[in-house]
Amino acid sequence: MKHIVFLVHGMGRHAPQAWAESVVAKLEESAQRYPFFQGRSLAQWAEFVPIDYDERITGVLRTWQDSAGPVSAFAAAQDLDFAGGLDWLDGIAAEDADFYWTHIADVVIYRLFRLYRERIRISVVDQIATVLAREFDQHGGATASVIAHSLGTAVTHDALCKLGGAPPANLPNTLAHPHWAFKHIFMLANTSRVLQSDFKAYTSIVRPGPANSAQAYCSRFHSFHHELDPFTIPRRFAPSNWSTLYRGEELGHFREWNVHGFGHYLDNPRCHVPILRAITRSDAITAAEAGRAVDEAAYPRFGGQFQPLVEARAKLAELSALRHELADDPSLPEALGIVSRGFKLLREIRDVLP
């Protein structure tokens, strides 16, 4: 019986399977930084299960687009007064639609349209329940955790409130405490408070706690926020009165321009160490190894796409230091030497900047 790890994507278009494969690849790559995992695949311990809801949102856009198309064409042909009134729906489901329709619309649809929100929640609940039912049938139990990102954190929060809440037909809920619960919940770029509606992020059952508590639905809860992630700055998720079973981490690394990206969060040891431990063994990465991994020397604040910035800053510091090398009344050769070195540094800065 493997640990089931549900992966829930964020906003934007997500090709089925491919997005989850890239998340797993990032976790595998991160794992290889630690001795325990070398030569081993995470598949030895975990089965990663992608939870897709993107199609539900794209389907809505497609319906709007397809319904409006013939009407717009007819209205234009007849030169009707409202011709052009539905043109804004043209092309909204296209792969190359603009950022508003591929990303922001996901959030707007989820937050404002209760019909679609409920439909997405039930779709996610159904995907999770299907896998859990399979595990119960095959193994007499299920060990499961969730790693969710961005809009997926809000979707996950709401879907788990449904799954762990009172079922219809007066059935007792055997998929909730004290009968069953998730092991770990990891929320990356947690938007569950920004997008909360009927289920409130701080007071819902989606929080850690003992199995005999009906007000908890997991053993451990982890939330990650990047200091400059624009999606998590407003109404940041930071409960103050949760138990020590909750861990909130602020990340401050820069590896790519999209600091909000799923992979960018996972790249940081503060984020992937607890995940790797949770889905394998607590001691897979020792406290000493984890300490070394987050050390500035091993994992500097800037890297990747931001590497030129590091080099440019170092050279700017050198340039600044040159000012202090000049005597009050330097000789011409000294002055020329400094000017020459300064100009060389400026050219080097030009070369490292993209």
Next chain:
Amino acid sequence: MIAPLAPSRSRASGGLRRALQPCLGVILALVLAAPFAAAQEPEWERRPIEYTEVPVDQWANDPAAQGEPRYEAVPEDPRYHAQVHQRFEDAIQEGRWLEVIEALAEELRQRPWSGDPGAKSKLQRKLDELADALGAAGALPGIEGPLDTDAERALVIGFLSGRGLGAQVFVPTSEPDDADMEHAALFGGSPEKIAFTTATGAGMYTSAIPPEEMLDLRLRADTVRWLLTKFNEPIRRQHVELIHQAERRWENYLDRGFSQFPWEALFNSLVLDFPPYDPPDHQWILLHPALGVEADVSSFDELRANEALSLEVIGFLKYRGADYEDFYGGSLALTVRDDVGPGVGALLHLKRNLNLGVSWHDFDDDDDYFDDTPSVFFSVDLFRFVSSRAESLQARYESARERLGALRE
């Protein structure tokens, strides 16, 4: 620091042992050096995590993957759930669950315990509490004798939930310490907590319970978890089936139902009430434009069809079928076409993709819509259906007219 859980069965032959003798000095040196090596950078294999955290079924089903030969005995262990299931098969089949739990509680009571008696007594109290709760549930209205119906199980599960008792209670959980180490425990977060490990610095874990008794606790707790999960099975299946049904209904309601423009979806989102899982079984139509075909049917001989735009101003749909696979309803509508001014009328949604409406246009421009022959509005799908049968319908109409004429003569 950590003794093996059970003596592993030696498979080395005498010959092999003799062959190994020259190496004994080297092995002895390695053993003596091991504590010093461990103090520097402990090897993960030496830690007790595998018997505090790893699910019992992994010990039993895949001992080789755990790298622990001592788990080979687990599948035959009388405390392992598969063995318990076999021992109490009749009682389980007949719904005499209380008997099973009482027997397991009694077995634990009889078990000698050399380590901290606290751990055993905490598990004992939990088993006794479970047995008491099952006994009390037997007196609930609606329960008679063994728990052999789904309704009785649902009642008992609800009763146990109210007392904080269920399968998950018997699953070990972990808690972090200040040194970034995870510690597994049973009944964590409650006064009955049984801590499995403590930290000794330098990233080392120490078992808080002697390994044999650790194994005992894990096997017994896991068996209770397994039994309670088994007890829940029919109710869990009903629950999951309700979720599947809700998914099918949502699919039919939104993906295959009557499409909604953004303003309609927003309006319906605001005014409709939803059950916990299912979509609403009805839907408002509001300013919904669609293309169709309008026909003047004053005479079959002069059937004229025109492409037309309908605007359903306000309407209502009701979904039917176990999975909401169909719907019906009606609306008040305006129709627009190129050869005459706008019309007013009503549209019926007979079933999925099948609309039929009637509208009046002011053909004679006398400002009276209703003194002209009405037109019939079809959805595109219905028009295709009618067109494909137009010839046979025309033939039937002609034949009926001829027969009527002959009768009159």
